[in-house]
Structures are given as structure tokens and as C-alpha cells.
Amino acid sequence: MTTPVPDSVPNAVPKPVPSPERWEEARLADALRETPRGAFALSGAAVALLLMCWFAIYVFVFLPRGGVG
Amino acid sequence: MRSVDRLALAHLQLAFAAFVLACALGLWQMLARSPWPAPGFTPSTYFQSVTAHGAAMAYVLTTFFIMGFGYFTADRALARPLPGLRLAWAGFWLGLLGVAMAMAPVALGRASVLYTFYPPLTASVWFYLGLVLVVAASWIWCAVMILAMRGWKRANPGQAVPLAMFATVANAIMWVWTTAGVSAELVFQVIPAALGLVETIDVGLSRTLFSWTLHAIVYFWLFPAYIAFYAMAPRAAGGRLYSDTMGRVSFVLFLLYSLPVGMHHLFMDPEHSTGFKFLQMTLTVLVAVPTLLTVFTIAASFELAGRMRGGRGLLGWIVALPWREPMVLATGLAFFMLFFGGGGGLVNMSYGMNAMVHNTSWVTAHFHLIFGGTVVIMYFAIAYDVWPHLVGRPAPSLRLQRAQLWLWFIGMMTMTLPWHYLGLLGQWRRVAQFDYSNPIIAAWAPWVLVSVLGGAVLLASALLFAWNLWSFRHAPAPARPLAPFAFAQAVHEPRRIPAALNGFGMWNALVAVLMLAAYGYPLAQFFISPPPSALVHRVDGAPP
Amino acid sequence: MKSERDILRTELQWTLAVGAAAGVVSLAILWASLAHLINPPSNFETIDPAALHLSDEFTESNLGTRVEADGEVVTRIVATQFAFAPSCVLVPADRPVTMRLTSPDVIHGVLVTGTNVNTMIVPGYVSQVRATFRTTGDLLMPCHEYCGIGHSQMWAVVQVVPAERFKPDAQGRAACEKR
Numbered sequence: 203m204t205t206p207v208p209d210s211v212p213n214a215v216p217k218p219v220p221s222p223e224r225w226e227e228a229r230l231a232d233a234l235r236e237t238p239r240g241a242f243a244l245s246g247a248a249v250a251l252l253l254m255c256w257f258a259i260y261v262f263v264f265l266p267r268g269g270v271g
Numbered sequence: 272m273r274s275v276d277r278l279a280l281a282h283l284q285l286a287f288a289a290f291v292l293a294c295a296l297g298l299w300q301m302l303a304r305s306p307w308p309a310p311g312f313t314p315s316t317y318f319q320s321v322t323a324h325g326a327a328m329a330y331v332l333t334t335f336f337i338m339g340f341g342y343f344t345a346d347r348a349l350a351r352p353l354p355g356l357r358l359a360w361a362g363f364w365l366g367l368l369g370v371a372m373a374m375a376p377v378a379l380g381r382a383s384v385l386y387t388f389y390p391p392l393t394a395s396v397w398f399y400l401g402l403v404l405v406v407a408a409s410w411i412w413c414a415v416m417i418l419a420m421r422g423w424k425r426a427n428p429g430q431a432v433p434l435a436m437f438a439t440v441a442n443a444i445m446w447v448w449t450t451a452g453v454s455a456e457l458v459f460q461v462i463p464a465a466l467g468l469v470e471t472i473d474v475g476l477s478r479t480l481f482s483w484t485l486h487a488i489v490y491f492w493l494f495p496a497y498i499a500f501y502a503m504a505p506r507a508a509g510g511r512l513y514s515d516t517m518g519r520v521s522f523v524l525f526l527l528y529s530l531p532v533g534m535h536h537l538f539m540d541p542e543h544s545t546g547f548k549f550l551q552m553t554l555t556v557l558v559a560v561p562t563l564l565t566v567f568t569i570a571a572s573f574e575l576a577g578r579m580r581g582g583r584g585l586l587g588w589i590v591a592l593p594w595r596e597p598m599v600l601a602t603g604l605a606f607f608m609l610f611f612g613g614g615g616g617l618v619n620m621s622y623g624m625n626a627m628v629h630n631t632s633w634v635t636a637h638f639h640l641i642f643g644g645t646v647v648i649m650y651f652a653i654a655y656d657v658w659p660h661l662v663g664r665p666a667p668s669l670r671l672q673r674a675q676l677w678l679w680f681i682g683m684m685t686m687t688l689p690w691h692y693l694g695l696l697g698q699w700r701r702v703a704q705f706d707y708s709n710p711i712i713a714a715w716a717p718w719v720l721v722s723v724l725g726g727a728v729l730l731a732s733a734l735l736f737a738w739n740l741w742s743f744r745h746a747p748a749p750a751r752p753l754a755p756f757a758f759a760q761a762v763h764e765p766r767r768i769p770a771a772l773n774g775f776g777m778w779n780a781l782v783a784v785l786m787l788a789a790y791g792y793p794l795a796q797f798f799i800s801p802p803p804s805a806l807v808h809r810v811d812g813a814p815p
Numbered sequence: 816m817k818s819e820r821d822i823l824r825t826e827l828q829w830t831l832a833v834g835a836a837a838g839v840v841s842l843a844i845l846w847a848s849l850a851h852l853i854n855p856p857s858n859f860e861t862i863d864p865a866a867l868h869l870s871d872e873f874t875e876s877n878l879g880t881r882v883e884a885d886g887e888v889v890t891r892i893v894a895t896q897f898a899f900a901p902s903c904v905l906v907p908a909d910r911p912v913t914m915r916l917t918s919p920d921v922i923h924g925v926l927v928t929g930t931n932v933n934t935m936i937v938p939g940y941v942s943q944v945r946a947t948f949r950t951t952g953d954l955l956m957p958c959h960e961y962c963g964i965g966h967s968q969m970w971a972v973v974q975v976v977p978a979e980r981f982k983p984d985a986q987g988r989a990a991c992e993k994r
Contacts, residue, residue, distance in 0.1 A: 242567075249566075252610065260621075263627065270930075270931040478922075478937065514819075542937060545855065553841070560837065626853065626933040629933045630960060701966065712955075803939045
């Protein structure tokens with residue numbers, strides 16, 4: 203993995219060769235800057251699609267079958 | 272091997288043995304309902320098989336898997352000796368005795384009442400007594416889990432209970448509440464009838480008591496899958512859990528909202544009025560919330576892992592995930608099936624809309640997809656994850672594990688998507704065979720045949736699963752001992768934590784309030800003005 | 816690095832979105848219930864299952880379809896192990912029909928294919944479903960709840976005919992056409 207240590211992490215590189223733990227922390231902080239943009243997009247799209255399917259069945263199958271009760 | 276590992280292994284092996292047998296029965300049942308022939312078919316053997324399939328899947332696979340995984344979790348997450356180890360073993364043998372007692376009359380054709388009983392139909396009393404023993408065994412497990420957490424908290428004052436254990440105990444407490452309904456039905460109504468002590472049964476009451484159990488039991492089965500999502504999958508993906516706090520919140524919400532919603536199984540019943548049906552429908556909407564919160568938190572955890580592995584862009588992290596890991600693959604497939612299974616469930620719970628699908632194949636499709644799909648595929652992934660630590664050997668082949676997961680996914684989708692469609696066409700449930708000479712039914716035949724093929728793929732996957740676990744025996748012992756098992760870490764591990772997210776006292780009180788509101792009057796009505804009862808119908812004679 | 820607070824803020828945003836979705840679905844369900852009158856059948860009415868033959872309503876001669884004095888079309892059906900009485904009911908299309916069902920023995924249930932007609936039949940209760948059938952033809956009305964070994968053979972037919980072919984006799988009774 204060649205991801206550079208981001209500048210925004212203060213004192214991320216105290217030594218020329220960072221320890222694996224610090225390296226991991228730096229990658230985590232880097233990944234966290236974008237997260238959860240993708241999770242919003244993915245779960246948002248899934249829930250939107252789910253609601254659309256539900257409304258499709260509601261409008262095209264359920265309501266035409268008529269009132270009961 | 273350590274004793275606690277032997278304990279966990281015994282439970283898991285029993286669970287999966289029942290599972291593989293039940294899969295074989297399932298395929299045979301699908302053949303019986305299809306235009307193709309099923310060897311040995313009679314209506315008696317069919318309902319005998321459905322009873323065995325349902326009881327094995329719903330009571331044996333689930334209960335023993337959850338118990339075994341719970342013991343493993345308590346041991347690894349708390350890292351201290353399990354209290355009541357001997358009691359736990361007693362629970363195992365009691366449960367096994369219960370399974371034998373319940374299954375013997377099923378095998379003899381004296382208990383073909385399906386796993387949901389349907390009083391006033393009355394089977395051999397051994398069937399019910401056996402199931403009571405299985406429930407009693409699970410209560411022992413609940414006690415051990417609660418004691419284990421309490422002991423850990425006493426030894427670690429002020430510290431957060433590890434999330435996996437917090438969730439396990441949430442499930443144990445929910446299960447005690449859950450089983451109250453079915454236990455009351457069995458002990459006060461069904462078993463007295465089976466013993467010949469009473470001649471009639473208040474069917475409205477028995478259905479209401481069973482509904483108390485019927486929704487929450489599914490969440491009991493589901494908890495291990497969610498524990499894997501939160502506490503195992505993020506590590507397997509090479510990342511961290513996005514939020515430990517939201518995990519706790521979701522598990523608490525499951526405890527609260529799984530219980531006061533069971534009446535959505537009775538929307539089409541005449542013994543309840545619209546008011547309580549509507550109330551419980553509203554609460555059912557709320558039980559969707561923790562699942563949707565989980566979807567986001569786990570997606571974010573995977574996004575984190577994908578980005579840490581170099582994934583870029585809005586969705587590029589998905590490609591960067593280590594899909595070679597069975598746990599990661601299973602989680603992805605589980606969420607994919609959850610989309611369809613959850614969507615179907617949304618239709619089921621939609622009050623008036625339930626009339627469109629109640630007791631059709633749509634419902635069968637829904638619970639096979641969400642339990643057999645989302646939940647059981649995570650049982651596989653959990654088994655693959657913990658087995659090396661139980662037997663002390665690495666997996667002989669991750670490739671075969673992935674193949675098995677894919678087969679299960681493909682089989683489940685191929686089986687259940689046609690079932691959904693057939694349900695909308697009106698194909699009804701719990702039927703041994705259909706008359707394909709009827710023009711309406713003849714039109715269903717192609718879709719029924721597609722679903723049978725899906726069932727065949729599922730059986731193949733189940734057998735491969737058994738082989739994958741069996742083949743650990745042939746794996747070479749590792750040169751160095753395996754790295755110890757570890758649950759996933761959160762981005763921010765909880766340091767100081769509010770008591771409400773570290774225990775269940777307050778939540779238990781809230782469950783009591785909700786249950787009183789949701790089930791107080793609906794149950795009391797049967798005692799305030801008892802309705803006419805139905806005569807007991809014994810079906811425990813040997814079939815002709 | 817995102818703090819715990821930052822993370823929980825994103826979770827809260829998502830929770831609000833989830834709440835909105837749940838709200839939309841709830842409103843649609845309420846709309847179907849109030850505007851389209853599609854509700855679970857919840858007619859709370861008890862009857863002694865052991866004495867149906869002594870009741871005025873569910874005696875054998877009173878089963879099937881009948882136009883009541885007030886012009887309401889009522890269909891009465893008894894579900895027993897393992898048959899419906901009668902096994903075929905005639906109903907007019909495009910006219911409200913009240914189906915009343917009960918059981919003398921065990922739990923049964925019915926649906927009518929292609930419609931929203933669906934109810935459990937629980938011994939001790941009279942189930943009632945009001946419906947208007949829009950399409951003519953023979954619809955299947957199976958028992959959809961396990962009631963014993965003969966469950967699979969238990970089904971009936973709802974014969975929906977155009978209004979002009981729905982001809983009740985002097986007592987208001989109408990039975991299926993012979994073919």
C-alpha cells in the first residue's frame with residue numbers, strides 16, 4: 203500500500219519510518235474524511251429504490267384489487 | 272480442546288446437522304407441490320415433512336446456533352472464564368433430549384401440526400413437551416449470558432461491555448420475553464388438551480399468545496447476523512466499525528420493538544378489532560428503523576475499509592473491498608437479499624395491504640429470503656469465521672467456502688423471486704399438491720418449476736457447507752498456533768458510556784410498558800368475556 | 816480525524832432520512848385505509864362453533880348467496896374439514912358483496928385469487944369481508960390455512976357474473992350456474 207500519510211494529520215510522521223500502528227491510524231483518518239459519503243449514496247439509493255418498488259405494488263397491484271374490510 | 276470451545280462446537284454441530292436434513296426435506300416438499308413427481312408422496316408424508324422441516328429450521332438450527340455462538344462470544348469478548356459451564360452443558364443435553372422427544376412423534380406421523388401448532392388440532396403430547404424442553408434449555412443459556420455479562424461488569428466497573436456481548440445479552444433478554452407467549456400457550460392450553468385434561472380450546476387466545484412470540488422469535492434468529500455485521504464483518508473487511516454507539520442503539524431498539532408488534536400476523540384474524548391492529552402496525556413501522564440504521568452503519572464501515580484499501584470516488588470503495596473473505600462476501604450477499612426480503616416484509620406489514628398477500632407464497636418467499644437468505648448466510652459466515660478457532664486448524668479452502676455462499680445466494684433468489692410472483696397471483700400456502708389441470712393453476716407451473724431448481728441449488732449448497740466444515744478434519748495442523756480470535760474494533764472505542772447503553776434495566780421496564788399497551792387488552796378480552804371455545808381435534812393417531 | 820460527535824451527526828442525518836421514509840409509507844397506508852376503505856377484516860362477532868346448525872344464520876338451507884330485504888348481497892359460507900359449504904357461490908360483478916364465514920371445527924382461512932378478499936376463519940367467530948368484484952369469471956377460493964391432512968383438497972369457487980346474469984329467486988337466493 204503506497205497511500206501517503208496526509209499532511210493534515212499533525213505529527214503523523216515523527217520518524218522517517220512510521221510504526222505500523224501510526225500508519226494504520228493515518229490511513230484511517232484519511233479514509234474517514236470521505237466516509238460516509240459513499241454510504242449515504244449507497245444506502246440512500248437502496249431505500250429510495252425500495253420505496254419506489256413498494257409504491258409500484260401499492261398503485262399497480264394493490265389499489266386496483268379494490269376495497270375490503 | 273478447551274471445554275468452552277467443545278461446548279460451542281457441540282451446539283453448532285447439532286444445529287447444522289438439523290439444518291442439512293431440513294434442507295433435503297424442503298426440496299422434496301417443493302417437488303410435491305410442483306408438476307414433477309415426488310417419491311413417497313402422500314398428503315400425510317407431506318405434512319409430516321413440513322412439520323419436521325419447520326421445527327428443525329425454526330427451533331433446532333436457530334436455538335442451538337444462537338446458544339453455541341453465544342458461548343463462543345461470551346468467552347472471546349469477555350476474556351474470562353464462562354460462569355456456569357456445567358449448567359451450560361446440562362442445557363445442551365436437556366435441549367438434545369427435547370429435540371429427540373419432539374421429533375420422534377413427528378417421525379411416527381403423530382404430530383403433523385406444523386411448527387406453528389394450529390390448535391384445536393392436537394398432536395402427541397411428546398411433541399409439545401419436547402419443545403418445552405428446548406425452550407427451557409435456551410433459558411439456561413439466557414441465564415448464563417446474563418451472569419457472564421454481570422460478572423464482567425463487576426470486574427470492570429465503569430467500562431463498556433464489548434458490543435458483541437452487549438448484543439448477545441440483548442438477545443437473551445428479548446428471548447425470555449419472547450418465549451413467554453408460546454410457553455403460556457403450550458403450558459396452559461395445548462398440553463392440557465394433548466393430555467386429555469380439557470376438551471375445548473379458546474382458539475382466539477391461543478393465536479394471540481402465539482403472535483406474542485411469532486415476530487420477536489424471528490429477531491432472536493436474526494441477532495447473530497447483526498452481531499456479525501457489527502462485530503465481525505468490519506474486521507474481515509480490513510477496517511473498523513463506523514459507530515459502536517449506533518450498534519448499541521440498534522440492538523436496544525430491536526429489544527424494544529420486536530415484541531409489541533406480533534399482532535401484524537393477525538391482521539386477517541376475526542378475534543381482534545382494527546384499533547389494536549393499527550397500533551401494532553405503527554409499532555411495526557418502527558422496527559424497520561434499527562435495520563435501516565444498521566444498513567447505513569455497516570455500509571459506512573465497509574466504505575471506511577474500502578477507502579483504507581485505496582478505494583476512491585463515491586462508490587469506488589465497493590470494488591476495493593476484499594470480497595475474497597467469506598465474511599465480507601456473505602455480508603454483501605446478505606444485504607442484497609435483505610433488500611428483497613425487507614421489501615416483501617414492508618408489503619406484509621402494510622395493514623390493509625396484507626390482505627393482498629396473507630397466507631400466499633409471497634409470505635413464504637419473504638421469510639425464506641430474510642431468514643434463510645440474510646440470516647442463514649451469516650450463520651455460514653460466522654461458522655467459517657469461528658471454526659478455525661474452535662478446532663485449532665485453518666480453513667482448508669476459502670474457495671469452496673465462497674462457492675458455497677454464492678450457491679446459497681443464487682439458490683435462494685431463484686427459489687423465492689418466483690414465489691413472490693406466485694403469491695401475488697394467489698398461490699396459497701401449506702398445500703401438499705396443486706391441481707395443475709385447473710387453468711388458473713396451470714399458468715403457475717413454469718414459475719413453480721424455476722423455484723424447484725432454486726431449491727435444488729440450495730440443497731447442493733447445504734451439502735457443500737457440511738463438507739466445508741467436515742474437511743477441517745483433513746486440514747493440516749498449523750505450524751504456528753493461529754492468531755487469537757478478535758472482534759472488530761470501532762473507529763472510536765467506547766470509553767465512558769451512559770448506563771443506558773451498557774445495560775438493560777431501564778429498557779426492560781420500557782418493554783413491559785410497551786407490551787402492556789400492545790397486548791394488555793387484546794389478551795384480557797378473552798378473560799373479560801370468554802368467547803365460545805373449539806373442540807379439541809386430535810391428530811396423533813398413526814396415519815393410515 | 817472525525818470525532819465521535821462528527822460520526823454521530825452523520826448517523827443522525829441518516830436517521831432523519833429513515834424517519835421520513837417511514838412516515839411516507841405510514842401516510843400511504845393510512846390513505847388506503849381511509850380513502851380507499853381497504854382495511855383488515857376485523858368484524859368482531861362470536862358464535863358457538865359446536866352449535867352452528869342451531870344458529871339461525873349458518874344452517875345448511877341458509878348458506879350461499881342471498882339478496883337480503885334491504886337489497887344487500889350476502890354470501891354465507893361454512894368452512895369445515897375439508898370442504899366449503901357451498902363449494903361454489905354466485906356473486907354479481909360491480910356490486911358490494913358481504914361474505915360471512917365461520918367454522919364448526921378447526922382454523923381455516925380463505926382468499927379469492929386476484930382480489931383483496933382474505934380472512935382467517937377461526938372457530939368461535941364469524942369472519943366478514945365486504946368486497947366488490949370487478950372481473951367476471953370463476954375465481955378460486957381455497958382454504959389457505961393448514962386444517963389437517965385433507966387441507967389441499969379444500970377449495971371452492973366464486974363465480975362472478977355480470978349484473979344481468981345475476982337472477983335471484985323469489986326468496987332472494989342465487990346459486991352457481993350448472994355447466
